[in-house]
Amino acid sequence: MITEIGAVKVRAGEVLGEFQTLVNPHTPIPAFIAVLTGITNSMVADAPSIDSALPAFLEFAAGSVLVAHNAQFDVGFLRHFALAQGRAWPTFEVLDTARLARRVVTRDDAPNCKLSSLARVFNSSTTPNHRALADARATVDVLHGLMERLGGVGVHTLEELQTFSSRVTPEQRRKRHLAERLPHAPGVYLFRDDQERVLYVGTSRDLRTRVRSYFTASETRSRMGEMVGIASRVDGVVCATPLEAEVRELRLIAQHKPRYNRRSRFPEKVHFLKLTREIWPRLSLVRRVIDDDADYLGPFASRKTAEKCLAALHEAFPVRQCSDHLSRQPSRTPCVLAEMGRCLSPCDGSTDLTSYAAVVRSLRDSLVHDPDDVVEVLQRRMLRLADEERFEEAQVHRDRLSAFLRAAARTQRLSALTSCPEIVGARREDDGRWAVHVVRHGRLAAAGVIPAGTDAHTYVEGLRKSAETVASAPGPVPAATAEESEKVLRWLESPGVRLVSVEGVWCCPVRGATRHLALHDAVNHSRLSLVPFDERRGLPVVHRP
Structure with a gap:
């Protein structure tokens, strides 16, 4: 309960007014609170209740910035009672002097950041x-003392004050003018050095606000501090929609390969699993997709994951693993895999073309339509190993199965999207306008927002005519990177999207790999939530009756 409200209104260092009232909590004040504050039950007996005290305070504070020491505590009480009274809480800017002091005041200045300690530091x-x-009067003096210190390092505005961090150097703050010419609009920003080289590419719904954050604090990564120190210019590319901004960011990172971007710099460094088209087909690990009518699984960001998936398929299907080109009737000595029963061994005539082709058909069906054969084989082996208490080996098979299912689900979803010559989708955004995207073979070809008062059909048709021409190509991600196609796919599948038109057939197999992912996601989440025995000392002790 609140027993007293006090406030001081200050502008440019001048006190404009003060507000003070006791509040009747309509409940006995605990003894330790009475000792701490000096407020007793008799003092609040005739005081107004919070129902009348809070409206008076809100009227006094209207249009102001609320400054408090440990502001979350004080403002939290006020918001609670405003909600209880059915009042909308005003959109106050809030500044916490305790939080700010922890970034400014050192142990040499004060032993702690309590209001009483800071009041002594700032006289x-x-x-x-x-x-x-x-306490409100003392907070005014503490605020002015903090502002005086920070003014010397280039902190002059409320935004800079709220986001100040000692990790941001004065050199960084002096470069905040680089953000001034950027608009408040969604888009992509590029930091450049003196030689016009791109240092970093990022995206935001508000270019100016995001770029300013690199200079006003809130950015505490040492890597970014180093980048800002080198930067001499920031360019902005305004985009019609957030999705267009995300896609442009990916393309610019892949084009310039900025040294301070850690992800998406090398989209070409991927791997695929290929089911070859030859007399005796086999699975092969390749770096790119070509137009050879073969079936591909991927892309994989790492070779290690691709090899796990390859091992899972070889567990389920005994196709040959050698890389030689075999004739229709080869006559060679069988390898050790054939002797172990893990290969049909076409090299020594142990199988015929018909039997081998049947296994290949089952393998292809698992890649494209239904992974149940792979799931059944690996789960059976996992159960057998678990029964024998060979849990580490069972875990290896589990990881292989998970890698295969994720790769198959990704390939099936991407292939479904990229096979469509054109998909046009629209969604009403938060501002009430309709965002429209034209997607061709999985690549974002055009983006726009229908202007108010414009005929929607005419606008969409014009956007389609001006969209980028995208040629079809083989493989699950022929016209764009996998990351771009997945961003487009997530938008198309998001709530509220309406399909304006679809050219081609956009569908995934009913019995595809996606239906198995829920179980594996749950298992993975469970593993991550477990705490190893040697780390349990950090867990809180809970006492239960």
Whole structure:
């Protein structure tokens, strides 16, 4: 409960007014609170209740910035009672002097950041004593003391004050003018050095606000501090929609390969599993997709994951693993895999073309339509190993199965999207306008927002005519990177999207790999949530009756 509200209104260092009132909590004040604040039950007996005290305070504070020491605590109480009274909480800017002091005041200045300690550091004319008005007056002096210190390092605005961090150097703050010419609009920003080289590419729904954050604090990554120190210019590319901004970011990162971007720099460094088209087909690990009518699984960001998937398929299907080109009737010595029963061994005539082709058909069906054969074989082996308490080996098979299912689900979803010559989707955004995207073979070909008062059909048709021409190509990601196609796919599948038109057939197999992922995601989540025995000392002790 609130027993007192006190506030001081200040502008440019001048006190404009003060507000103070006791509040009747309509409940006995605990003894330790009475000792701490000096407020007793008799003092609040005739005081107004919070129902009348809070509206008076809100009227006094209207249009102001709320400054408090440990502001989350004080403002939290006020918001709670405003909600209880059915009042909309005003959109106050809030500044916490305690949080700011922790970034400014060192241990040499004060032993802690309590209001009483800071009042002594900044020679406050009022000694805080846990009474509302006295504490508010002391907070004014502490705020001015903090602002005086920060003014010397280039912090002059409320935004800079709220986001100040000692990790941001004065050199970084002096470069905040680089963001001034950027618009408040969604898009992509590029940091450049003196030689016009791109250092970093990022995206935001508000270019100017995001870029300013690199200079006003809130950015504490040492890597970014180093980048800002080198930067001499920031360019902005305004985009019609957030999705267009995300896609442009990916393309610019792949084009310039900025040294300070850690992800998406090398989209070409991927791997695929290929089911070859030859007399005796086999699975092969390749770096790119070509137009050879073969079936591909991927892309894989790492070779290690691709090899796990390859091992899972070889567990389920005994196709040959050698890389030689075999004739229709080969006559060679069988390898050790054939002797172990893990290969049909076409090299020594142990199988015929018909039997081998049947296994290949089952393998292809698992890649394209239904992975149940792979799931059944690996789960059976996992259960057998678990029964024998060979849990580490069972885990290896589990990881292989998970790698295969994720790769198959990804390939099936991407292939479904990229096989469509054109998909046009629209969604009403938060501002009420309709965002429209034209997607061709999985690549974003055009993006726009229908202007108010414009005929929607005419606008969409014009957007389609001006969209990028995208040629079809083989493989699950022929016209764009997998990351771009997945971003487009997530948008098309997001709530509220309406399909304006679809050219081609956009569908995934009913019995595809996606239906198995829920179980594997749950298992993975469970593993991540477990705490190893040697780390349990950090867990809180819970006492239960």
